[in-house]
Amino acid sequence: MPKLIIAAILAIFTINASASEQTDYLVQVEPEMKLQFYAEIMQQTNHQAKIKDLQFNNWLRVQAPKAENNSVMRTLSLNSFNTMSAVTYAQKNFKLRAFGVETKTSDCPFPPEWDFLCGIFGPGDGDDGGKDDGDEDKPDDGDKPAPKKGDNPAIPDAPTDKEGADPLAKNQWGMKDIGAKAAQESVANLGEGKEIIVAVIDTGVDYTHEDLLPNLWRNEGEIPGNGIDDDENGFIDDVVGWDFVSDDNLPYDLKGKSIFSGNPGHGTHCAGNVAAKGNNGIGISGVAPNAKIMILRFLSDEGGGTTADAIESIKYAVDNGAHITSNSWGSEGEDPDEPEENKALRDMIQYSQDKGVLFVAAAGNGHQGKGYDNDNDDKPAYPASYDHDIIMSVAAIDVNDKLGSFSNWGKKGVDIAAPGVKVYSTVVGDGYTDAAIPGLATWDGTSMAAPHVSGAAALYMSANPNADWKEVKKAIMDAAKPVSAYKNKLVSGGKLNLDGMF
Ligand SMILES: [Ca+2]
Ligand SMILES: [Ca+2]
Ligand SMILES: [Ca+2]
Structure with missing residues (x-):
């Protein structure tokens, strides 16, 4: 029965x-x-x-x-x-997805018949077809209620500046590896520099996070909470960006999911390495410690999204003043033949190039795919593999200069390597990477590598306000530190290195 x-x-x-x-x-x-x-x-x-x-x-x-x-x-x-x-x-x-997963520290600790528990608490498979789960009201971590859809923007004002070493920066091996500190000091010595806006196009960002809040882009032309599109850009009360999944002005990360779903907030993790506020006595520092983060959410909590929402996000970034977009997502694992025909996405990247907005893209994590190997020149991953010059595609390496086993590479199509294994960062719920909590351990992915390059580009632009995207890209490529193992795997043959840039 x-x-x-x-x-x-x-x-x-x-x-x-x-x-x-x-x-x-x-x-x-x-x-x-x-x-x-x-x-x-x-x-x-x-x-x-x-x-x-x-x-x-x-x-x-x-x-x-x-x-x-x-x-x-x-x-x-x-x-x-x-x-x-x-x-x-x-x-x-076409469906698109995020390129990051929790660093695998052990296999499922439960007996085989309870394996499904690891399915619940481990990293999600990232493939929900881009559907929003519709449950916007669940608390995200028990401490703070997630913002409700339809609320006035629950986005706090930027706090007043504080100074002091970032206490958790010691956990960021990648910053040391690329020489971030010395570069940041050189740039600080030049004076205030130009304010650079980086659009993090992802699952959203925890815009209440203590170490991200000071560096959120603010839409100056928009009066929050009045229900009016004051700047007439087509979006009502878009204060820090837009959520193209829910079509509202609250691009919060993990809107409907617990952090215990095995996701630290993919976009929040990416944003931390681009531009967590540096030298404010709190948390960590991004590569660009004073750049501004524009939040564009097109991937749902499970990391899936669609081309339509992606192109709307890129267009928003380009039209609303972003200098760089940081894109830790792509076509990985989908039918390798189909995304080539993703003309809508290609058209949008051409638009980004016409407008001079640098497009930093994760090269993709081949092992998650269906029959992909990791050579993007052989089996392209989009958008990283499109041939638009404006794209900088990024492979992931570990602390020993070894390419992540998952990381895609390509002598013609992948530009440079950057830290992307066991990467420490900010997580949803005003927190930081925490090895003790499932889903909040350090993360691996070309998703984690790309934000380092986005941050480097932002830092360079702030110090070189007249540089166009070609000069910025050239500066990063020329300064790459050669690693013999990458010689036939990356265009630059090297890894991100800020030493030679400032
Ligand atoms: Ca508006
Ligand atoms: Ca308004
Ligand atoms: Ca900080």
Whole structure:
């Protein structure tokens, strides 16, 4: 009997799953035929389609339920789009994912029959298809309630400046490795420097974190909490960035998930190494201790997101003053043939290049993929492998200059290596990496390496306010410290090294 019951329950779930299945496409249309396209799609889907104008090169996101038997509607497909005269290009809304995992210190400590417990407490598989879990109200760590969707921005003001050594900086082996301290001192001696904005495009950032709060980008043109888009950039009350997953102004990390889900807050971890406030007597320091962090959330708590939300995030960064975007995500592990056709993402990176916003990309973690090896020149990982010059793609190394076993590399397509194994950083809930708590141990990933390069670029730009992205990239590449093992694996043949840059 129990088996029958289980079978019945499974059957119900299967029916529900197919009933709620959605198609999700990105479609570029002739601008003067947009209305006609809307009408045709609504007619084909019996008005069930959801169409969102991405406000970029006439790209539209088209979502619709799959047609059921005997339905008057039809299921949308690439074929159906390609037969429409309004359509210039149609593609899937490809899924993208974060490139970091908890440093593996031991196997599951439970007996085999309890392995599933490790599934709960260990690192997530990062593949939830970019869906938001919709549960915005759960506390994130028991100390502080996560911000509620719909609240006025619950973002504290920047605290007044404090001074003093960062007590936890000693845990950041990577900062020592790249020579961050001396470089930061040289830059400080030059004077105030230019304020550089780095957009961390990720799972969001804990914007209440004590060591990130002083360095959050603030949208000066926006009056918070008045329900008005004061700066008319298309986003209401966007004070520190935007959440493209939930479509609101609270790009908080781990909005609906506990930190015990095995995720320290991927974006919060990345942000710490870019620009945790340096020399403020608190926590750690990013490579760029005074750069400003713009928070753009397009990956959900499990690390999955879609191309549509990614391109909206990049566009926001470019249009709202970011000098650099830090991108610890990509197409890793998806069908290697498909992402090449991700024209929408390529178009957006071209836009970033046209506007001169440096695009730092994690090279990807090959071992998580499906049949990938780690050579990006052979099996590209996108966007790191696109050939736009504006991209700096970054491999991950450990404290002994060894490439992380997971790290992708590529003589033609991966530019430089940076610390990305056992990386210490800020975590959600106003905390820091903590080896004793599952999910909060140090993290591995090209995700962790890329923020070091983003920070280095920001530091360089602050000291060289007139340098364009080409000069910044050249400065970083020229200063790379050669490591013989990388000679045939990386464009620069070396690792990030700030010594020669200032
Ligand atoms: Ca606004
Ligand atoms: Ca406002
Ligand atoms: Ca600090």
